[in-house]
Amino acid sequence: MHLQRQNTVVLLAVLLAAISLSYSNHFQNSFHFDDSHTVQDNPYIRSMRNLPLIFADAGTFSVLPANRGYRPIVTSSLAIDYWLGSGLNPVYFHASTFFWFLVQLVLMSALFRKVCDIARPDARNEWIVFLAVGLYGLHPAIAETVNYVIQRGDVYSTLGVIAGLAFYALAPASRRLWLYLLPVAAGILSKPPALIFPAILFVYVWLFEEGKPLRAFQRCVPALGVAIAFGYLVSAMTPPGYNPGATSAYAYRLTQPLVALRYFRNFFIPTHLSADTDFAPINRFLERGAWLGFLFVVALIVVVVLCSRRRELRPIAFGLSWFLLGLLPTAMFPLAEVENDHRMYLPFVGLVLAACWPIALWTHRTQPVPWPRIVAVTALCVAVLCASAWGVRQRNEVWRTEESLWQDVTVKSPKNGRGLMNYGLTQMEKGETAKALEYFQRAALYTPAYYALEINLGIANGALKQDAPAEQHFLRAITLAPEQADTHYFYARWLQPIGRRPEAIEHLHRAITANPDYLPAQYLLMETLEKQGERAQLKAVAESALRRFPSDSTAAKYLLLAESREPTARVLMTAEDYLKLSLSYHRIGKFQEAIAAAREALKLRADYAEAYNNIAAAYEDLEMWDSAIEAARQALKIRPDFELAQNNLLWAQQQKKKAEAGK
Numbered sequence: 289m290h291l292q293r294q295n296t297v298v299l300l301a302v303l304l305a306a307i308s309l310s311y312s313n314h315f316q317n318s319f320h321f322d323d324s325h326t327v328q329d330n331p332y333i334r335s336m337r338n339l340p341l342i343f344a345d346a347g348t349f350s351v352l353p354a355n356r357g358y359r360p361i362v363t364s365s366l367a368i369d370y371w372l373g374s375g376l377n378p379v380y381f382h383a384s385t386f387f388w389f390l391v392q393l394v395l396m397s398a399l400f401r402k403v404c405d406i407a408r409p410d411a412r413n414e415w416i417v418f419l420a421v422g423l424y425g426l427h428p429a430i431a432e433t434v435n436y437v438i439q440r441g442d443v444y445s446t447l448g449v450i451a452g453l454a455f456y457a458l459a460p461a462s463r464r465l466w467l468y469l470l471p472v473a474a475g476i477l478s479k480p481p482a483l484i485f486p487a488i489l490f491v492y493v494w495l496f497e498e499g500k501p502l503r504a505f506q507r508c509v510p511a512l513g514v515a516i517a518f519g520y521l522v523s524a525m526t527p528p529g530y531n532p533g534a535t536s537a538y539a540y541r542l543t544q545p546l547v548a549l550r551y552f553r554n555f556f557i558p559t560h561l562s563a564d565t566d567f568a569p570i571n572r573f574l575e576r577g578a579w580l581g582f583l584f585v586v587a588l589i590v591v592v593v594l595c596s597r598r599r600e601l602r603p604i605a606f607g608l609s610w611f612l613l614g615l616l617p618t619a620m621f622p623l624a625e626v627e628n629d630h631r632m633y634l635p636f637v638g639l640v641l642a643a644c645w646p647i648a649l650w651t652h653r654t655q656p657v658p659w660p661r662i663v664a665v666t667a668l669c670v671a672v673l674c675a676s677a678w679g680v681r682q683r684n685e686v687w688r689t690e691e692s693l694w695q696d697v698t699v700k701s702p703k704n705g706r707g708l709m710n711y712g713l714t715q716m717e718k719g720e721t722a723k724a725l726e727y728f729q730r731a732a733l734y735t736p737a738y739y740a741l742e743i744n745l746g747i748a749n750g751a752l753k754q755d756a757p758a759e760q761h762f763l764r765a766i767t768l769a770p771e772q773a774d775t776h777y778f779y780a781r782w783l784q785p786i787g788r789r790p791e792a793i794e795h796l797h798r799a800i801t802a803n804p805d806y807l808p809a810q811y812l813l814m815e816t817l818e819k820q821g822e823r824a825q826l827k828a829v830a831e832s833a834l835r836r837f838p839s840d841s842t843a844a845k846y847l848l849l850a851e852s853r854e855p856t857a858r859v860l861m862t863a864e865d866y867l868k869l870s871l872s873y874h875r876i877g878k879f880q881e882a883i884a885a886a887r888e889a890l891k892l893r894a895d896y897a898e899a900y901n902n903i904a905a906a907y908e909d910l911e912m913w914d915s916a917i918e919a920a921r922q923a924l925k926i927r928p929d930f931e932l933a934q935n936n937l938l939w940a941q942q943q944k945k946k947a948e949a950g951k
Contacts, residue, residue: 295414296414299414299418300394300397300418303393303418303421303422303425304390304393304394304425306422306426306673306677307390307393307422307425307426308386308390309677310426310677310680310681311386311431311434311680311684313681313684313685314382314386314431314434314435314684314687315378315379315382315383315386316378316379316382316688316935316939317378317382317435317684317687317688317689318378318687318688318689318690318693319376319378319381319437320435320436320437320563320687320690320693321436321438321563321564321693321710322350322355322438322439323436323437323438325350325351325352325355326349326350326355326363326366326438327366327376327381327437327438328376329351329806329807329808330348330349330350330351330363330366331351331805331807331836331837331840332348332363332367332805333348333363333366333367333370334367334370334837334839334840335367335837335838335839336367336368336371337838337839338367339364339367342360342363342364342367343360343364346358346359346360346525346526346527346530347527347805348360348363349362349363351803351805351806351807352772352803353527353529353530353803354529354530354531354533355530355531356526356527356529356530357480357522357526357530358477358521358522358525358526359441359477359478359479360477361444361474361477361478362438362440362441362444362478362479365384365440365444366381366437366438368384369381369384372384374932375871376874377932377935378437379935381437382435382437384440385434385437385440385443386434388440388443388444388447389425389434389443391447392443392446392447392450393421393424393425395447395450395451395454396420396421396424396450396637397417397418397421398454398458399450399453399454399457399458400417400420400421400641401413401414401417402454402457402458403457403492403496403602403603403606403641404416404417404603404645404648406496406599406602407496407599407600407601407602407603407645408599408600408648408649408652410648410652412648412651412652413648416644416645416647416648419644419647419669419673420640420641420643420644420645421640422673423640423643423644423672423673423676424636424637424640426673426676426677426679426680427555427558427636427640427676427679427680428558428561428676428679428680428682428683429554429555429558429561429629429632429633429636430632430633430636430680431679431680431683431684431687432561432563432629432630432632432683433629433630433632433633435683435684435687436563436630436687439630439633441478441479442479442481442630442631442633442634443633444474444475444478444479445475445476445478445479445480445481445482445634446475446481446482446633446634446637447471447475448471448472448473448474448475448476448478448482448485449472449475449482449484449485449488449634450637451471451472451475452468452469452470452471452472452475452485452489452511453468453485453488453489453492455467455468455471456468456489456492457492457496466510466514469510469511469514472485472511472514472515473514473518476515476518476519476522477518477522480519480522480617480621481614481617481618481634483515483518483519483617484613484614484616484617484634485511485515486508486511486512486515487613487616488609488610488613488614489507489508489511490504490505490508491605491606491609491610491613492606493507493508494596495596495602495605495606496602496606532621532622532623532624533623533624533625534622534623534624535569536569536571536622537622538571539569539570539571540569540622540623540626541619541620541622542569542570542571542572542573542578543567543569543570543578543581543626544581544615544618544619544626545578545581545582545584545585546570546576546577546578546580546581546584547567547581547615547619547626547627548581548584548585548612548615548619549580549581549584550567550627551615551627551631551632551635552584552611552639554629554632555632555636555639555640555643556643558679560700561629561683561700562629562696562697562700562701562704562707563629563686563687563693563694563696563697563707564625564697564701564704564706564707564710565625565627565628565629565700565701565704566701566702566703566704566707566734567625567626567627567701568626569626585612588608588611588612589612591604591605591608592605592608592609592612593605595608600649601645601649603641603642603645604642604645604646606638606641606642607638607639607640607641607642607643607645608638608639608642609638610635610637610638610639610641610642611635611636611638611639611642612635613638614634614635614636614637614638615631615635618631647665647669650665651665689714690710690713690714690717691711691714691715691718694707694710694711694713694714695711695714697710697711698711698727703734704734705731705732705733705734705735705738705741706731706735706738706740706741707731708727708728708730708731708734709727709728709731709735709738709740709741709744711727712724712725712726712727712728712731712744712748713744715727716744716747716748716751717909717910718911721748721751721752722752724744724748725745725748725749725752728741728744728745728748729745732745737768738768739765739768739769739772739775740765740774742761742762742764742765742768743761743762743765743774743775743778745757745758745761746758746759746760746761746762746765746778746779746782747778747782749761750782755786758782759782762775762778762779762782763779765778765779766779771802772802772803773799773800773802773803773806773809774799774806774808775799776795776796776798776799776802776809777795777796777799777806777808777809777812779792779795780792780793780795780796780799780809780812780816781812783795784812784816789816789819789820792812792816793813793816793817793820796809796812796813796816797813800813804832804836805836807833807837807840807842810829810833810843811842813829814826814829814830814833814842814843814846815846817829818846818849818850823849823850824850826846826849826850827847827850827851829846830843830844830846830847830850831847834847841865841868841869841871842868842869842873844868845865845868845869862892863889863890863892863893863896863899864889866885866886866888866889866892866899867885867886867889867896867898867899867902869885870882870883870885870886870889870899870902870906871902873885874902874905874906874909879906879907879909879910880906880910882902882903882905882906883902883903883906883907886899886900886902886903886906887899887903895926896926897922897923897924897926897927897930897933898923900919900920900922900923900926900933901919901920901923901930901932901933901936903915903916903919904916904917904919904920904923904933904936904937904940905936907919907940908936908939908940908943911943911947913940913941913943913944913947914944916936916940917937917940917941917944920933920934920936920937920940921937923936924937
């Protein structure tokens with residue numbers, strides 16, 4: 289027994305090492321999509337002192353009121369990663385997510401082994417378990433979630449479900465004190481899909497322990513009580529302004545069975561993965577094959593019922609039930625998109641077990657198993673795992689930068705207006721404004737009433753000195769979404785340099801009123817007031833910002849300017865002040881200003897390695913690889929053990945090679 293346990297540990301370690309190697313090219317990947325308002329622009333994750341507030345106020349989850357769900361475990365983890373990485377260092381965020389992903393895989397292996405041994409005791413079940421866990425860990429669709437920082441909520445909620453069930457099944461003593469429900473509660477506080485735990489527990493107890501539905505239900509009453517209590521807490525803590533974004537609940541739900549079929553296909557043929565799909569809701573049962581989805585769901589239910597009648601087939605029934613139940617939360621509650629790749633994360637836990645268990649039944653059908661069969665099955669499994677690992681690395685490369693991600697979206701989802709717009713944004717950041725405008729105009733064909741697109745059309749036209757259409761687009765954005773802070777902020781940002789500062793100040797005040805947590809508007813207002821010489825107003829705005837965010841260095845700098853009796857040009861700032869200012873500029877995407885502030889720090893302190901590192905990071909965002917490499921090398925001359933600078937140097941060198949290879 290001891291030797292068998294030792295072999296299990298070794299096999300598991302090898303598997304986890306292989307999965308880690310497959311993901312080794314993702315740790316430097318950029319922040320993407322919803323990361324902007326939940327991570328990059330979220331002021332609440334920038335101080336560990338906000339941890340109590342994070343659990344008390346759902347407003348800390350996002351700077352966008354419509355996106356403020358109550359997920360305190362997720363937001364707290366982001367604050368910890370920000371603290372550990374001394375800022376928005378993606379390595380720390382990805383490493384944190386990946387650690388819990390590996391923990392989930394370990395618990396999956398234990399749970400799967402328990403289920404398989406109940407169905408058909410056999411020492412060789414170990415190999416089927418590792419195949420199932422390996423296929424899940426190396427599935428390209430799973431990489432979509434692992435790469436997406438804010439969607440660690442799916443990792444945490446799935447981990448809570450698996451941990452709760454594993455403790456229930458493997459540690460019966462935990463049932464008496466309800467200890468197995470602790471990870472479930474944490475999962476619910478990470479993302480609502482964990483509320484499905486009582487239903488999954490019911491299926492497990494019914495298939496593998498009690499056999500009678502009523503007895504199984506009675507065993508699940510504590511789990512149901514915890515789900516109801518924490519579900520109520522999440523609902524009560526979610527602000528009334530939260531908007532999941534669905535336009536038609538009927539069309540959304542009508543589409544979900546077909547979405548389930550599409551997810552099922554992606555499990556076996558993951559060639560249609562897209563970070564932002566263009567699959568649209570279906571309005572009629574006979575439209576676009578919607579009826580096929582219902583037929584598929586009915587067929588799966590029939591298979592579950594048939595497999596539940598034979599003990600050795602129950603892992604299939606359990607896995608398919610998990611797949612259907614895992615889809616249920618996002619199928620019942622209408623969301624903005626009818627499908628999303630990260631929604632496959634929880635359901636695929638069950639599907640991978642259901643898909644692998646027939647292999648065990650076939651290989652173990654005769655005793656002993658013929659060597660030709662062992663060799664054939666092993667070769668096939670290794671080939672599938674290797675192909676999956678290659679797919680994971682390819683998806684990691686897609687998620688590398690904003691440009692690579694959204695370019696992939698435009699290929700996979702060519703009618704996605706948001707995808708076209710976001711790819712256009714990556715071109716505008718490179719200075720390709722005309723090309724960006726072309727993509728924005730293409731996006732307008734599919735999303736003609738999208739306020740964010742109108743903002744970007746305004747920015748692009750403004751950059752091309754086409755003032756009349758620029759203002760027209762900014763004003764239309766405000767008409768479409770007058771309650772959104774960014775519509776007023778970007779209009780003000782365009783107004784200020786053309787000499788219309790009073791109007792800019794008015795719109796900045798409207799932006800701050802709409803959303804006091806939207807710091808770019810606060811920063812621009814302070815900058816404008818400082819240039820106007822309005823010290824009293826500047827002091828009031830800076831103090832207001834500091835009351836909400838006491839550690840904000842930019843607001844502190846402007847308060848210093850407002851309170852000084854000297855002309856603002858003569859106010860003394862330390863090298864550390866300029867470094868903090870550089871970090872603040874970098875967080876809001878003002879990379880040239882970040883570089884300038886860091887160079888001011890170097891004028892005061894020539895051996896300031898952190899300032900050189902900030903310059904390197906900003907040049908990387910501008911994709912100026914030679915300048916980034918030089919700045920990182922300067923930082924390492926001063927501090928050879930400076931890990932952040934080492935990472936930035938390696939990243940810049942890698943990107944330079946790729947850019948040269950692509951020419």
